[in-house]
Amino acid sequence: MLESIKLSETSALVLLFLQDQVYHSNAVKEYLLHLDLSAGKELHNACNAIWPQYAEVIVNRKHTILQHINEALAKNPSLQIISGAAGLDPFGLELTQRHKGLEIYEIDREQMPIKAGLINIPNLHLIACDLADTTTVIEKLKQSGWQQDEPTFLVMEGISYYLTPDILRNFVTTIKPRYAIFDHLRESGMNEAADLIGSNVFDLIHDYIKMDKMQRYNALSLRELLEMKIIKNWSLCAMEHQRIGQNVHFPSDDFGWVDVTAFESKG
Ligand SMILES: C[S@@+](CC[C@H](N)C(=O)[O-])C[C@H]1O[C@@H](n2cnc3c(N)ncnc32)[C@H](O)[C@@H]1O
Numbered sequence: 001m002l003e004s005i006k007l008s009e010t011s012a013l014v015l016l017f018l019q020d021q022v023y024h025s026n027a028v029k030e031y032l033l034h035l036d037l038s039a040g041k042e043l044h045n046a047c048n049a050i051w052p053q054y055a056e057v058i059v060n061r062k063h064t065i066l067q068h069i070n071e072a073l074a075k076n077p078s079l080q081i082i083s084g085a086a087g088l089d090p091f092g093l094e095l096t097q098r099h100k101g102l103e104i105y106e107i108d109r110e111q112m113p114i115k116a117g118l119i120n121i122p123n124l125h126l127i128a129c130d131l132a133d134t135t136t137v138i139e140k141l142k143q144s145g146w147q148q149d150e151p152t153f154l155v156m157e158g159i160s161y162y163l164t165p166d167i168l169r170n171f172v173t174t175i176k177p178r179y180a181i182f183d184h185l186r187e188s189g190m191n192e193a194a195d196l197i198g199s200n201v202f203d204l205i206h207d208y209i210k211m212d213k214m215q216r217y218n219a220l221s222l223r224e225l226l227e228m229k230i231i232k233n234w235s236l237c238a239m240e241h242q243r244i245g246q247n248v249h250f251p252s253d254d255f256g257w258v259d260v261t262a263f264e265s266k267g
Contacts, residue, residue, distance in 0.1 A: 004036040005114055010209055011088050012040025013047070014158060017058035018089075022066060025097035028090040034118050035088065046204055051197045053249045057258055060239035060250075061183050064260045065157055066091070067242070068181055068232075072153055073099050080105070080152045082141070082175060084131050085159035087111050092124050105146050107137060131159075132167045134174040151178035160184040161202065161214045165225055168215075172226050180228060180263045184217040191254040198257025219261040228263035235259055 007015075016037050020029070047054045073079060077099070083092055086106035095104055105125045106112075112128040119126070125144040129137050142148065154177035160168065161184075172180065185202060202214050217225070219233040236256035240247055250256055 006036040009039050009043045012037040013043045016040045016044045017055040021059045022062040023094040027097050028094050047201050050200045056249045063243045064239045083155040096121050096124050131171045154180040156182045169225050178265050183260045187216040187218045190257050194255045194257050231262040231264050233261045
């Protein structure tokens with residue numbers, strides 16, 4: 001019988017939104033079969049009650065990030081990937097299926113033992129650590145084989161909301177990535193309808209995980225904080241257009257509350 005692991009509400013939520021929309025490898029399908037997402041159903045229903053198309057936000061964000069990384073790897077296959085706060089997301093697993101020999105380091109303060117019980121791929125390194133503890137992060141990355149002096153692509157998906165500017169800056173400037181990609185909750189630039197959806201959904205998640213405050217960043221505030229150059233910024237409108245070739249749910253740039261921004265080091 002298939003072993004099934006019951007996840008916490010918030011871990012299950014993103015995976016419920018994701019369904020089989022972005023990652024298509026058999027390894028990911030097999031991995032997802034082992035996860036029982038029922039704990040996230042209530043939160044999933046509550047988000048859908050705020051805006052029935054909420055899954056589109058997650059799918060667009062994940063598609064944009066995956067496509068950008070695939071393009072970066074096509075140009076520079078020797079990049080190492082670090083995913084900060086990877087959680088149970090199968091992003092790293094999908095990348096191992098598409099890019100043979102790629103070294104991927106996934107860090108999270110939770111979930112890693114569960115993931116390690118389901119995935120055993122030598123190039124996918126699962127590191128249990130808090131991003132705020134940069135000394136231990138660097139130590140564990142190096143122990144796992146990360147080459148500090150070689151170019152790294154840092155993926156920060158679904159995490160900027162939870163990190164204070166100080167912790168975020170400290171982590172990124174310690175890793176010193178050549179490239180980075182973030183999704184972030186806008187500080188400004190959304191119309192009233194978009195602001196209402198984004199604020200209601202994030203207030204709901206905020207109440208579930210009982211944190212002090214959700215962090216908001218614009219692309220420019222992140223650029224200043226990280227001391228990196230912006231390569232590209234996508235609104236949800238731009239992400240949707242890139243994914244499906246038209247706009248259905250996100251008709252304009254100001255109808256969006258989450259952006260994805262790609263960065264490059266200055267040096
Ligand atoms: C919403 S999930 C994002 C998972 C995945 N990156 C995605 O986008 O689907 C947020 C993750 O951040 C992790 N997290 C939050 N604060 C963290 C910290 N200070 N250090 C390490 N992980 C952290 C949580 O454990 C959780 O797995």
